[in-house]
Amino acid sequence: MRFDRNRIADVTFGASALVTGLAVAAIFGFLFLFALPVFTGGQGLSILSGVWNPGRGQFGILPMLAASLCVALSALALGWPLALGLCCGIRGFLPRPVGRLLLMLLRGMTAFPTVVYGFAAIFLLVPIMREGLGRGSGLSWATAGLVLSLVILPTMALVMDAGMRQTERRLRLTGAALGFTREQTLTHLVLPACRKNLLAAAALGFGRAIGDTLIPLMLAGNAPQWPSAAWDSIRTLTAHIGLVLATDSNSAAYGSVFVAGCLLLLVNVTVQLCLRSLLRTGETA
Amino acid sequence: APLDAFKGKQGTVDIAGGTAHIPVMKEAAKRIMTVNPDIRISIAGGGSGVGVQQVGEGLVQIGNTGRALSSDEVAKYGLVSFAFAIDGVAVVINPANGVNALTAAQVKDIYAGKITNWKELGGEDRAISLYTRDEASGTREVFAKKLLAKGDVAPSANVVPSNGAMKTAVAQDPGAIGYVGIGHIDSTVKAPTMDGMTPSQENAANGTYTITRKLYMNTKGEPAGVVKDFIDYVFTPEGAEIIRASGYIPVAK
């Protein structure tokens, strides 16, 4: 009986692992399959050029790639320290009741739909940004970046916190006995022990930021130009997919949707590879 | 009554495509399902392109477009079109903007990025922010063809994904210029006269306002069963009344 259960468990877990693996393979397969005609078709690699103007037969989506990276990185640059700050606040820097409140807040934030952020920001943040930046229409890189940082914050913070909880519990007494303040215990004992976790949270946050559709679609302005300033209206790959997906499915513009999808996947692979090498070098050092 | 045609029938009608059509589709579906709940009708948006693709692939029975089908599309999927309404497209600006009249040439220059400040048009000293619609929009296609005459749109123009988003953006941005279907115009935005024509559905109906487009329902092959009944219903006088109430001008079959 007991042997059986062990084997059943092994098989079940193995099978679920297999499902996950197959799903990833399928997603990559399908998207590349659908993107392929774009490259083999008439226009070839022109899709990877810098100008998007379907009226003149120009279908370059590189500005969108740049915009995606810009928005995601700025959201990460803002959101990651905030998430870290919240976690540290919860796990020791702030009085316990405040920490508990913040944790509840974070949990609640995960339930905030992105469309809500977008919806509210149009009416609240966009006018502020328009006046504050003094240029542009308020639909901009900066606006989308700000809201996105808020969107990815709870996910990152909760992932960090999941790792920090146990570690903090285990090290609290030792740290105290060694003369560390609660803050020092966190910064010098707990955070380094959770380094892997913090990086994973960053990768996850970046993934969510670059993958979000509605926020940039509603707030970034969607102008297909190269990003050059915070007040620029820019179009991310995801927004591009959302905007162009409804076009004539025979058009070259339509094909760019799948190329955009593939580019997003490639960015994703790159990030993961970087993360891995970062972790590996960290381990040997 | 026209609804009698649905008595005792069963079936599903899935509709997708142009967003401008939805109010009409929704009201018609509501009336039909109220007399006969056995007919299930679902209505999705997605835009004209989605309408063509989904009806062509057989995912829905009716695909709506805010533009005429290209010959490619007709040939590829064997689609049949039913134009049922006319919608006007009007340039809109922020209500606080002092400019009340524009010409097509001015609009063309504005969108090309040659005119960048409202003071060049007699307004106050404020930079113009451009808003345009997405590639899949039927509204954009009419606007580009009839007002811009295929002229360029500056790459820095903001692209908004829907009529509602256009309205929200223009209503909030004092320097904005954009365009929407006439049915969407309300007090939050202002529609200046265009080459002296006042944009309104009456003028569009009587031909004095010429920047218009037709709204189409498309089916794969000739429609049959409840789908045919649905399309027929839209063309009845009751259907025409619904179309008018939604802010469009009905067209006879």
Added chain:
Amino acid sequence: MSRPATYFVRTAVWGAALIVPLALAALTGVLVTRGAGALDANLFFGGVPALQAMTGRIPVWDGIWPACAGTLSLLGLTMLLALGPGIGCGIYLATSTASRTKAVLGFAVDLLAGIPSIVMGLFGFTMLLMLRRTIAPNAGASLLLAACCLALLVLPVLVSTTRAALESLPRQLHLTGAAMGLGKWQTLRHILLPSSARGILGGILLAAGRAAEDTAVIMLTGAVANAGLPAGIFSRFEALPFTIFYRSSQYRDALELEQGFATTLVLLVLSLSLLAGASKLQRTLEQRWQGIRDDD
């Protein structure tokens, strides 16, 4: 080197503790001031009598009741599909010994975690086209398809939180379980999983929240503007996030906009109450496992 780190963290803490609640307060402030006025029976049922609307006897066309029902069924179905593989895979990754398969799988999961939701929707859509051309010519966009794609979207969240929760347990706990004569599965079931339940549940909540709010996936795989109450897993459906997106982009008058905000509030309340319920459940389960009774 010690000082800057501490200052950085301290600044981050205070910054975050001030900015985040403030931003949220502003956000909810906007929602409440603009949406509270439209929170009424009309919002839900669009003029149809409540009882008949709830049971589906009269279809609701202008209310969000079908969208509420749609979101709940979508959420249920998604979690049903994702929980098993997600947690199972997390356990596999946390407990199996280092191997090539494990490394590859871990990488696959991380990749999956980074796949944008619109790409996932695109995948669902292309898969549907593929299915129609091959084995299931009558397949259509549906609740099931949307739930499958959503399940894939939230799967990595489940996997990585489960894995992290298990891996952060003290090593000694494994030894203790083994030394007590518990088998691998029993140690897992009776010691490791309960000890990490809080982390795993956090992951489930994260995943559920994500599934409840995602718009991009369902937009392409089965959510529609009007469909009435969900008629089965093979039919199209309405969902709250999509309704919000739709209303915010297609509203025709002030009332519709206000209703959009009110719908947002409804979705928020729905999500938050699910969250609260789950937290309560988790606390109860944990106490039962620990067998700890407070005497004060």
Added chain:
Amino acid sequence: MMTDTMHTKHDSVATASPDMTSGTACSAECGSLSGDSALPQSVAARLCDLNVFFGKRQVLNGISFEAHNHAVTVLIGRSGSGKSTLLRTFNRLNECFAGCRTSGHAQVLLEGTLTDIHTSFPEPATLRTRVGMVFQTPDVLPVSIRRNMTLPLQHALSLTPPVVAVRVERALRDAGLWDEVYDRLDAPAETLSGGQQQRLCLARSLAMRPAMLLLDEPTASLDNVSSRTIEALLGQLKDRYPVIMVSHSLGQALRLADRLVLMGSGRILRCWDRQNGLPDMETLELMLEETACCE
């Protein structure tokens, strides 16, 4: 200056230890694995040429050794000499460490027959329900005192609640803990003092009624009186099942041991049987001092 002496000590022993093993060491005695009849008591556990590696590090080196029924076997040796590791070979717990490899044979007396623990148990959990172990540092589970006791009984042994309740009380009384905890059984076990936690872990093992008991310094953090109680208990327990324990208290070792094993650098340096006479405290202390603490 302290290190210097240590250094020289280290070196001298490294050369000295071979003598010790070849001389009166017990590897010779235990080496004759087939000679069952030569010994008066029956064999309860037997290791034959056992080697354990952690990664590249060899921690046990050619251990051959027997423990007897109705007897307490006490392992002594310097810190880091491999006592805990040796103990863990009997319930195959070393397998739970990453990078651990074991070679050689190990047998334990179960239901009257000497069973090879590596080949006869595809599932080590079964072995471990029969060979109980108490760790050097108390490892209470993060649950209540009661759950700590009932968890293994319910799930590893599948006992019914009434039986469990009886066993729990009995075991807690045996370990001398009942009076201190009977009124707070539902409090978290982590709120117990160090010694209480150690007794809880002992009680948890006793409640399983194993065929053999492995104790890693069971009285390390107990006061003398509690230690004596435990020692008395062990004296009774050995009638029921063989006990193998590690002790750092030479006094305790001499009081309890039926067989005394001295370890050093992952080897068994010597062993003594009570009937052949145990060494006296001073000799033992001297021998310990000569041992390298690790290779």
Added chain:
Amino acid sequence: MMTDTMHTKHDSVATASPDMTSGTACSAECGSLSGDSALPQSVAARLCDLNVFFGKRQVLNGISFEAHNHAVTVLIGRSGSGKSTLLRTFNRLNECFAGCRTSGHAQVLLEGTLTDIHTSFPEPATLRTRVGMVFQTPDVLPVSIRRNMTLPLQHALSLTPPVVAVRVERALRDAGLWDEVYDRLDAPAETLSGGQQQRLCLARSLAMRPAMLLLDEPTASLDNVSSRTIEALLGQLKDRYPVIMVSHSLGQALRLADRLVLMGSGRILRCWDRQNGLPDMETLELMLEETACCE
């Protein structure tokens, strides 16, 4: 039957203990908190009517007590009698436990003046860098051996790397661990044996050069030889700073203690000073036996 005896013991002691405290117990001696001059040595730490509660449970009960400079104070007592808790009051570590409340006064000699540790340290961390503590169970950090040593020096004391390096080696040599680890300083500290870990923790505290040292059974899981090394070390250390330690080995207590404190049920039952004569082993053992192990 074992439990029955325990029960009666429990009862008899509950009534007997008041006598003990009122008689020759040290609460009287220590009670006169102002009488500094009466004692030959200077006072290094002083508690006055200290009570500690965990939740509703009173764990320390009216403790008044002094520890002296250049002296080792040894706490003995049954398991659960509150020794660890008492030790933790000196560096205010009890505050880290949920639901703990402390009342009464506690002073420690820092930079030549007796300082009230509750009022003078808004931040207890500062106090804890000055009052070092080694736990009953080794609590190595999940980092390398070297990082275990350097982390507190770098961050709690903000020392520069060269100073840190010197202190690390010195402390490891003092704790008798250098020879065993000098070639694997960058290995995870968790791969050390139990006794090695305990010595690592001691070394970590020594490297901080505290003003006072609290040791909770520092040799509990060490073999005799290593214990002796540590004992010798403590004998030297007490010249530098006062040591308060818990020990379960009466032999060790008698060897080391300048002042010996017997605890029971959260009270100080008696204390002895070396110059007034320590009791002999048998008496101590008897007294211990009479103590209730907890209230």
